[in-house]
Amino acid sequence: MSESIVSIQNLVKRYSAFTAVNGADLEVRRGEVFGLLGPNGAGKTTTLECLEGMRRADAGHIRIAGCDPFREASVLRKKLGVQLQSSSLPEYILVGEALELTEAWSSGSAPEGLIEEFGLQDLMKKQYRQLSTGQKRRLNLALALVKNPEVVVLDEPTAGLDVQSRALLHDKIRKIRAQGVTVLLATHDMAEAEDLCDRIAILLNGKIAVCGTPEEVTAAGNQETRIRLRTARGSLLPGSDLSGAAFVREKDGYLEWKCRDLVLTITELFRQISDREDSVDDLRVERPSLEERFLELVKGA
């Protein structure tokens, strides 16, 4: 197991009477893409802001890249790249100037090929206000990488982007990971989390409700796998339960079951079809999604 690069223990953050984060514990391993999920107001952004040193925690212990984010903020700035959820740059700054400015204050030189990597070479003379949302996100992500950080925090980086821009940004995040940089990603997008993250945590009411790989988190739920089947002669009778599977409905010539043990159910189905001297015309399997598991957790909370 890789060493931990982000460690949060019993983090508490209050805003007057409202407790945004209420005893969260988290470990992020070096080099992984870690997803932080949760409904609005669950405490994702507050947790990230405490990690970034933007907010002081009321209680608990945080270490990120070997630093206390509030007491060693200046050291951490050199190791941490951040793309905030809601941030902007001066409207009249040129893309080239924004990169130059960040490079100047990071006391180092930007990684070679960063501008080309993010497709910014044709935008260098454009003002920030003239950029599209996708171009702004790409620039902000590039700025977060100017100082060759050990950890990158991305707070909903693809929110509001079109499909093409999202795919482009996902590609960049994968490349960042391939370079050995740890990525902490807060997102509302379950498909994004499943696609990009090595591990995820779901934050509910200021606490980590569940943590693991997307597969582990999904499998731990009560959601069942759906099997839809159509046979050549339609020999199976609608409404018949199988061992370990409950019949759901018949629709458009397909019979549908819900089951927990997919292998057992499929084996049973194929045996019955074979007994009836029928054959499979079409078979569709829908495993429970992270989104269903997420909704289940939110409903339970």
Next chain:
Amino acid sequence: MNAFFRYLMIQFKMDLRDRGFLLSFYMMPLIFFAVMGAVFSSINPQMKTTLAATMTIFAATMGAVMGSPTPLVHLRESGTLRAFRVNGIPTSAVLSVHSVSTFLHLFLVSCVIYVLSPVLFHSQVPQSPPLYFAAAAVFLAASVGAGMLIGSCSRGQSQATVISMLVFMPSILFSGIMFPSSMLPEPFLWLGRIFPATYALQSFYGLAYRMQTDLDGLLSLAAVLGFGILTFLLAAWRFRQIGETEQI
């Protein structure tokens, strides 16, 4: 230091790309200068004598007090200050760079007014140009300090605009640059003495033009300097507080 100067250069160029900035810092003061020079000086011939000084005070107050607070508030409201902070640019550098850049723009306008006044309107050249520029520099810095303080204390852009107006109007009307002090009723005279523009005019008259003044020129300059230092310290404290209390 290198990073600071690179930021300053970029900020200066950004200011020149902003039409709103150009309007507050260059166009309005120079249009007002042209109108005052052409029309008002014929109504009040005394105005022609010290046109450069009065118009420098107007330009500095217009630019620094009316023009500089709202961009500073916008930096906070738009999340730019947060983005700068996470990218390693300290909030103190943001305030310093904005102050120096604003000062440089105001100084440029002051130089234009100084050069054009005798050429276009036959106004008097100060007896002591070095003292003229010393008084101008101190007043520009004090005005920038006032602008930065308004910008860092205001909760929103509309509040900044209201406070700016409350400082700008009496500074212009009751400091003696529009109407001679002798024409002002006593309460307005005292109201004018709250603002540094009044003392700046006295220091220009007393030190640069060697004229008889109501207040001592050097003491007036010291008052402007004191005002500038105080406002800068308060603005810096407020900006630091903003960073620490998570208001950005």
